[in-house]
Amino acid sequence: MEIKEYVRPSSLEEAYQLMRTRHATPLGGCVWLRMNAKPVALGVDLASLDLDYIRDTGDMIEIGAMTTYRSLETSNLLAKQYGKLFPEALSHIVGVQLRATISVGGTVAGRYGFSDLNTTLSALGAKVVLYPGTITDLATFIAEGAESPFLVEKILLPKGVRGAYQQIRITRNDFPILNVAVAWTGSAWRVAVGSRPAATRLCHAAMQMLGSDPCPSDQTIEAASMQAAEETSVGSDIRASHDYRKAVLPVLIRRALLEVRG
Amino acid sequence: MIVTITINGKKESLQIEPGDMLVDTLRNAGHVEVKKGCDTGNCGVCTVLLDGKPIRSCSFLAVRAEGHEITTIQGVAEEARRFADFLNREGADQCGFCAPGFALTVIAMKRELKNPTEEEIRHYLAGNLCRCTGYESQHRAIRNYLEADHA
Structure with missing residues (x-):
């Protein structure tokens, strides 16, 4: 990885101004960024901005942009709120060593198609806080991006949400062929599909079909699963064809819905 | 710099x-x-x-x-040698190229997890690839290494 000039700012404002005035590249976990052959003209290291935290603010959970996957996976606070959702979504990604480096902010900012985390956060109804203070629905941000430059500061998660995650992979440590997360927010269902192989999208029609019933019938779940597969655009890549993804998708969604409904 | x-x-x-x-x-x-x-x-x-x-x-x-x-691995040489004895007894080392990273991960796991289950061990070591052993002999060695401390 080539970084021609390196700065480690001590405030978000300083980092943001470097991005705004000098087109600097923010350095998160750098695990994916380093795979890019393009040199970084000015790298702004976010490591000293105290963005590595998971905290309960009373009405929501805040996750700092430099929090690692390993921290999400082993957090007692997240386990208390969301059960095994985060370990199930993240713990199969390569190994503990790499998950100790991958950052939440880097994943969200990159809006990567293969991301397991973005699918999970979208289903939970997360919001992303972009410095200096823009709060956006994370699923919308994944779909539409943000005006450049933007700097991911933290993620906001609602409390009292029950979620489940499903995925299919060729081998354990590979990128997913598909990943799915669903959640019951207390008043509505959310269904997110990622690794299509494109980035995560919500299945709005399926969510509407599930309605506001916390215990939808088996028939409703089956119909919503089929609807999600119908409305979700998927493609072909080296891992799976369009047809394969279309066939597998309703199965994963049905399993996730049944898990949350109980 | x-x-x-x-x-x-x-x-x-x-x-x-x-x-x-x-x-x-x-x-x-x-x-x-x-x-x-x-x-x-x-x-x-x-x-x-x-x-x-x-x-x-x-x-x-x-x-x-x-x-x-x-x-x-040099920084935990004594512990690594102890673990290597268990690897040798199970025939769990061949070319040795993965051994430094593998042994360090095992030692870190031992410090982080108390009495890990078989599933936890496999999960923790999932990111250390070995093209020689097929993993089973390594897992026997790890289990024996961990149990030796409780003997």
């Missing part, structure tokens, strides 16, 4: 480029016990401990190690 990193208990000031990865910095400084494998963060061969926690040195910026403590 110069970074000061504590490597195996000794402070070292090293000349680096800002984009250098830790594996290259360590090897250039003579710590060739840190192996370079896939260089894409997949194989686990380059594992070192950062303040006691395992990371992949091929995917970690050397500049971020400034002020931190890095442990290579």
